[in-house]
Amino acid sequence: MLTTIANLHKHIDEEVKMGVWMYNRRSSGKIQFLQLRDGSGTVQGVLVKNQVDASIWDEAKSLTQESSLYVWGKVRKDDRAPSGFELDVTNIEVIHIAEEYPIAKKEHGVDFLLDHRHLWIRSERQRAILKIRAEIIRSIQSFLDSDGFSLVDPPVLTPSSCEGTTNLFHTKYFDEDAYLTQSGQLYMEAAAMALGRVYSFGPTFRAEKSKTRRHLIEFWMIEPEMAFVDHEGNLEVQEKLVTHVVQSVLANCKLELKVLGRDISKLENIKAPFPRITYDEAVERLQKAGVEFTWGDDFGAPHETLLAEQFDRPVFITEYPTNIKAFYMKPNPNRPEVVLCADMIAPEGYGEIIGGSQRIDDPELLEKRFKEHDLSAQDYAWYLDLRKYGSVPHSGFGLGLERTVAWICGLEHVRETIPFPRMLNRMYP
């Protein structure tokens, strides 16, 4: 029976057996210090020459970086150790001596590292990011599951697209044309009419030829959709969700945040309610800051960063001009030139992490939008049906997982936020 490093706290002063990889070794004559990892954590194994058989001593010396082994030893509490424990090694059994490991301690270019992504993820830093990613997903799901939401999986292969097919991946679906989904939202609206509160968790695709530190070709979205919830209620769910996620990571990923050198104080601030400013007010703030900006234009990344810097937590920008937002957003009844939407902009320059809105519930207005946006009435007939048979006020949003991971981890580039990033000209491994 193998113990894991994460479970060592249950075995203090006991003898354990573990399966591990050695990622580093130091030797000081009569003592070898083995840096061991097993995926659940890291621990230092201490091997004393005159306390073990000569054969074991020599075998340990033969271990190259990333060699795998079984190790036996006694668990000793040590408050100076990052994990809180050390292992006094009594025996080892080599499983496999690794060839010379390509990722050395020296600096590598990012292309080299991405070519070796299948090995790069073993590094302490990449592992920490992936653990935090998993915790973010877990905490999102547990928040929504306990708030009356049901997980619903919308289709990936779809017959039509929201607006144009230029940025879509195309495939033949037997004799038909199919596209990889950019968003499951329209399907989630149908599901909300059946199940009340629903959310999706799945991959989405954008065949964009842009190469920025915020874009991936394949990325994961969480898309909640709620019947009988208006614009205001939508924002409340979002700020509570993001608060819960940040606080869960702070509570459950202390070691990982430390590995990343993340400034925790910036995250501790993140508590609902979040500030709300209208698009109008955002434009004023930009102009006051000396930026030339015309009402009706969309914000770029520099604008978002400038606005976000004025707050210590995520900020909602609400009620964008109707013309620059998606066809399904509900206009403000008192001012139809803006829609009941909001983008949530993360602090520290991480940009938009959530986009959401109340949806149009009036069938006539929706049909009008189909025409304005050149959408085929036939392809979207089912979507219109949702407004013909018991239309209700409803709202939803999409949270971009990778940008959220980048923000919470404090990363320069989204390419490190996903196990195997798909980018312009990058599909290997």
Place this chain on the structure above:
Amino acid sequence: MLTTIANLHKHIDEEVKMGVWMYNRRSSGKIQFLQLRDGSGTVQGVLVKNQVDASIWDEAKSLTQESSLYVWGKVRKDDRAPSGFELDVTNIEVIHIAEEYPIAKKEHGVDFLLDHRHLWIRSERQRAILKIRAEIIRSIQSFLDSDGFSLVDPPVLTPSSCEGTTNLFHTKYFDEDAYLTQSGQLYMEAAAMALGRVYSFGPTFRAEKSKTRRHLIEFWMIEPEMAFVDHEGNLEVQEKLVTHVVQSVLANCKLELKVLGRDISKLENIKAPFPRITYDEAVERLQKAGVEFTWGDDFGAPHETLLAEQFDRPVFITEYPTNIKAFYMKPNPNRPEVVLCADMIAPEGYGEIIGGSQRIDDPELLEKRFKEHDLSAQDYAWYLDLRKYGSVPHSGFGLGLERTVAWICGLEHVRETIPFPRMLNRMYP
């Protein structure tokens, strides 16, 4: 503030307001019985003529099937009601009067229902299935999360395929050729070497022109992968996981199982350990039952059903012939003509729900397999790397979500197990 039907138990004898759809109405002169749903559940609203304004009485009478409304009323405990409660209605406010609803109480053909899938999911039965699907996913994730696993999302767009491209969806990835994933397993193996115990939850695709009640074009898989775990350890995780899932559904989806008329007694049996028979023994059992079957052939659905009928819980069939299984499976060291694999066959004729194996850890054997299976050494170089740098014994499996849902719900056909099924010649809505 709206209450949901699922939360009525917190408001006994209190006045509540809810957003609901009316799915049926009976009237007996001075009383109207409104069957109401809000996605979280169903409840009967009772409207007494001489206790409400005439305008409210008339408004209630105008409600067509699937019309939406706000309803106010007092929650009354009623043990005869399926939900345990009734609502004494004091007021209603119509949100939207539905057009004539296409799905009437009469029987519809399955093509008609699938064409109206966006509405069909509102039915009590389809809603129950989707709720159970969500509970199955939730219970899988909570089991794995608390057993030391981390969720890892493998890519959907992949440059190459395991074995041939005939059953794959192809797309252009800028200037390259890409295929939609059939399984994230190879990537999960890389992740297991970084994180120890990992699992994926995501969509997979098979462009198969087969039309059976067990096949979908787009289906969801859960793929756990574990370092330092052998064939035997693999089976133990699987049987514990499936036990946990079935017991969670029994505990948390009582009403939904009742709606489906599921024979609960068949599910109550499902407890680890599950029986294990070898492929050899399975062949003998088939021959004893009078089936003509040659050692070395693969089982078809009728064979699986015949074998499964001999047990009251899922059965593992282990150690299939090496020639009929995937290239990456580890041969039995004492008998290399069979591999250390197992399929888990569900009871009651639902067929294989899990396939798993210990993986080859020897780099030379793996390279030999590449050649035997005509796999490009270059495309799979990264996969071979996992055996060059600290190779370890490791195992994993794939659980087919839709077949598991079909089995637990007791459904005839997998098309009802997913919100928007993708089948041969079916991609709408």
